[in-house]
Amino acid sequence: MSGEILLSVDDVSLSFGGVRAIADVSFDIRKGEVRAIIGPNGAGKTSMLNVVNGFYHPQKGEITYRGRTRARMKPHEAAEQGIARTFQNVALFKGMTTLDNIMTGRSLRMKRNIFWQALRHGPALDEEIKHRRVCEEIIDFLQIEHIRKTPVGALPYGLQKRVELGRALAMEPELLLLDEPMAGMNLEEKEDMSRFIVEANRLRGATIALIEHDMGVVMDLSDRVVVLEYGRKIADGVPDMVKSDQKVIDAYLGAGR
Amino acid sequence: MFYREAGQYKTTYAADMAIFPIRQDRYGLALILLIAFVAIPAFGNQFLINTMMIPFLILSLAAIGLNLLTGYTGLLSLGTGAFMGVGAYACYKLETFFPQVNILVWIVVSGFVSALVGVAFGLPSLRIKGFYLAVATLAAQFFLEWCFARVPWLVNYNDSGAIEVPSETLFGLSVTGPTATPVTRYLVVLTIVAAMAWIASNIVHGRIGRMWMAVRDMDIAAELIGIRLLRAKLLAFAVSSFYVGVAGAMMVFLWLGAAEAEAFNIDLSFQILFMIIIGGLGSIVGAFFGATIIHLLPIALRALPAMVGLSIDAARIDQLTFMITGILIIVFLIAEPHGLARLWQTAKQKLRVWPFPY
Structure with a gap:
């Protein structure tokens, strides 16, 4: 240790x-x-x-x-x-789904620029899928598969805390x-x-x-x-x-x- | 009954992440595009195309632009009208300087000019938020409007003080000016709006869209994830102003044919803002719903008495139209404060499980 x-x-x-x-x-x-x-x-x-x-x-x-x-x-x-962080009072992106919240944690590792993003094909889509896979692993790990597509504002507090941990973990x-x-x-x-x-x-x-x-x-x-x-x-x-x-x-x- | 997704299994993340993951939605969109591209030009009369559809599409595009900024990034702007004006005046200047270049190129380039101006006026957004930012964009509105009216260079020292659209052709077909047919202009507008709506929807479903929504929902947490707030906000201003600028250029070149500074006043800004509030903040389809309510509904109401055989004089019809539109807006907002896009979502959700409650 x-x-x-x-x-x-x-x-x-x-x-x-x-x-x-x-x-x-x-x-x-x-x-x-x-x-x-x-x-x-x-x-x-x-x-x-x-x-x-x-x-x-x-x-x-x-x-x-x-x-x-x-x-x-x-x-x-x-x-x-x-350095990643979670907050005392949950600081999630309330209007976004659980999956989007966790995907946002990958922002720094996603590199494709706005022109690829605008097309959402080829490299941009490949990148999106690659990071989706990582996020799905985290979702599995935290056992929040059932709320993947639920906006986090509607979740109970305990789950929100879990999603916030997921978002921090997505930053690796x-x-x-x-x-x-x-x-x-x-x-x-x-x-x-x-x-x-x-x-x-x-x-x-x-x-x-x-x-x-x-x-x-x-x-x-x-x-x-x-x-x-x-x-x-x-x-x-x-x-x-x-x-x-x-x-x-x-x-x-x-x-x- | 018809709107079921049972049996549509998604086996890849790509299928699950598609913008229209449900087959019926894709068919619906294809049908709408078919009507828009084929049926309306083939059977629509001058009134439908020129007075209803062209402005509807252009205003929808401006609403998409404002929605990227206000609905997705949470930055309230009251300068939409002025940024549309920047697009229009930029397009006019470019067109008169280099008339040999294709007009469509200049419409897109004027979007970039508008984006630059948008970034300049977006700089205070790092320090100020909410209503205070709205006031800062209001300053942009008044300043730019003053420029349009008082800087003669912008109208090429024209005595009328207005910008007038010269006739331009594309592949030998007249696109702008008095010689262009409404159907041609309609198809050009439709193509640009459809392409840009598709691009906007791609952007908001990807990394950049999530970044904007993160800034909107909790800027402190967004910063901790590594999102640079200033960069994200300025990008939102740039992309939003680009859309709004292209809409402004199309408004003059493909719809009105000529415009004075007053065309881009604060009324236009509010009109676009109401569209996204009624249509739904943070929704691309909401922009189209909003434009329907604000632009198409009054036209339909005005035409209604004549259609059912009532003879009411024109002034009274105008008054009634205002009142009924106002009442309907209030009713819609009480029914669903998050706008028609949310209502549409709820309706689809209900339809999926119909006739069962859940």
């Missing part, structure tokens, strides 16, 4: 006006691991993901991804470098950022989602950074856990170590403050 370091965050600080969302946080994500980011509400977890994929630009600190330290980066550049990401993939799910849906995450990690080789509030899920799935509170890192390590850390227990139970 202890592969080379894929992403490292060094001394990153981010504030909005006077509000400090992240203060001097450093951690790293190794290739092939499932890395959980946990913490109470407002701890800066989602802000951290937003920094990693270029939505926010930190005032201080550095981010090194695949050995390259970067200054400012735009979200589409993050996508080009293989090297680093997959999951923001509360199990929020609002029942036990069965959580078990399904956990299985998908594990398989995405083991079989599809995606390194995963996961924000989740369900401690059972976090402790089972993740290789290492980083704990944030009020924008600061208070613990970092394997699940067992984090679980017994006094500061973490205090943060979650509100004791000792």
Whole structure:
């Protein structure tokens, strides 16, 4: 599990006006691991993901991804470098079908220009079919064949979360950022989602950074856990170590403050 | 009963991804094309072709263009009339500079001129959205309209201030100007509109269409997938303005024969916008439905009293037509806020399983 370091965050600080969302946080994500980011509400977890994929630009600190330290980066550049993401509140393309949503995830890998697209024959159609095949594999994997042609706006929440994971997987990401993939799910849906995450990690080789509030899920799935509170890192390590850390227990139970 | 897809198995992805995957739809389309290309030119009178079909097709094309921008990419534009004007004036200038070149070439090239202007006025779309973008395109509408009226170079220092279409031939057949027969002009318009509708439908079903819809539905997520917002939006402006520009050039060269700046005023923009709202945002066939309601329905209503033998004076018929059209639009929108295209979809879905509810 202890592969080379894929992403490292060094001394990153981010504030909005006077509000400090992240203060001097450093951690790293190794290739092939499932890395959980946990913490109470407002701890800066989602802000951290937003920094990693270029939505926010930190005032201080550095981010090194695949050995390259970067200054400012735009979200589409993050996508080009293989960082995919799902959102806390589902951010699907509501007017499009499940299949189209997942196919959109292939956009970066489709190269035919507008003139071929206009004809929809020959190379453009071949390309479309090639990527359709990949998307159908993902649809099989996530067991959403029956809703392939349903507009996603009409789907129940649990399935929407699954389609969103499918769209992220269609990008064949090297680093997959999951923001509360199990929020609002029942036990069965959580078990399904956990299985998908594990398989995405083991079989599809995606390194995963996961924000989740369900401690059972976090402790089972993740290789290492980083704990944030009020924008600061208070613990970092394997699940067992984090679980017994006094500061973490205090943060979650509100004791000792 | 007739609209069943039972037994039509799709064994390849290509068959499943076809734009008309159901056999009956393909037959229906073939029938419509047959009527349009053969029956109407053969049996249609001057009124049907010149007053109904040619404007219907041209307005449909403009509506397809606006639908690519507003319906598919979610960028509201009120400058359609002006962009049609850009196409018309560009075509006029090119035609008078190089009269020896085929007019059809210039109609297509004027679409590219319109696309360039569209991209220029589309640049603010990265920063502003929704109603604010609509106001920015409104500025384009007024600015361009002012240019058409006040820049004499655009009308070749013509005293009348209007552009007039010279007679042009294609393969020895008169296509534009007073000598062209309505049937010839109709067939030219129909061919261009059919080809461009086919292309638009190809584009929206492929990568670019998905990219536009992604920008429309959730721009943040689209950006994360690697879609460059500015590029996607400008491409939408370019393709949309191309369609609208070609429609504008055809409007003057193949329908009106001459036009002043007022022909491309804000009324035209609104007319096209209403077409796509009533017809259905984000639908190619919806553009044709919308043009039917906005253009053909009033003509039919006007002709109705005479046909059933009622003698109502002309002014009153005009008033009644306005009122009835208005009421019908409201009724349609209450019945299906997503437009006639959605109504059509629902009807087809019902027909598939008829007589059972599902």
